[in-house]
Amino acid sequence: MPEVHLSAKTKNVFSLERIIDAPAEKVFGSIFDITQRPRWMEGVKRIEMVTKDLINRVGTMHRCVITEKNNPVMVTEYAHIGNGEAELIEMDQKGTAGCRFKVDAINKDKTRLRIDMLVKRNPFVLIMFDLFMKNKLRKQMERSLDNLNEYCKEPFVKRELAVEDLN
Secondary structure, three states, rough: OOOOOOOEEEEEEEEEEEEOOOOHHHHHHHHHHHHHHHHHOOOOOOOEEOOOOOOOOOOOOOEEEEEOOOOOOEEEEEEEEEOOOOEEEEEOOOOOEEEEEEEEEOOOEEEEEEOOOOOOHHHHHHHHHHOOOOHHHHHHHHHHHHHHEEEHHOOOOOOOOEEEEEE
């Protein structure tokens, strides 16, 4: 799978952080497993897999269907699972915008999740984002974090993620 570096030309335009009342594996698993997104991500009606990957990995492409049209293809650019922490970066195919999800275990039942909204470092794109998208997306992500907190309280079957699953 080729390496993707779309986020290298972006700026973090806002971050949201929340303590989730669930183990880090559950939180990251809910984010990492693209098929679970409609269950907690605000506004996502369904997921369309563009690549036929069974497991999300660098280069996996999907579309979060929110409206009937203009649903960009998202690419998994980076994924890392380490000692009590995990990170996932997804960007739209054109490199215009994306998200970085950073998960840190606080203890076995609590997890800190930070979401960074990444936008292309282009003056026009940044101004348009600030004027028309920033407040709406921030509210949508805040609701998604609330939904994720509730979703993660549901029963969970632990599945070990292997490093091979990411590459």
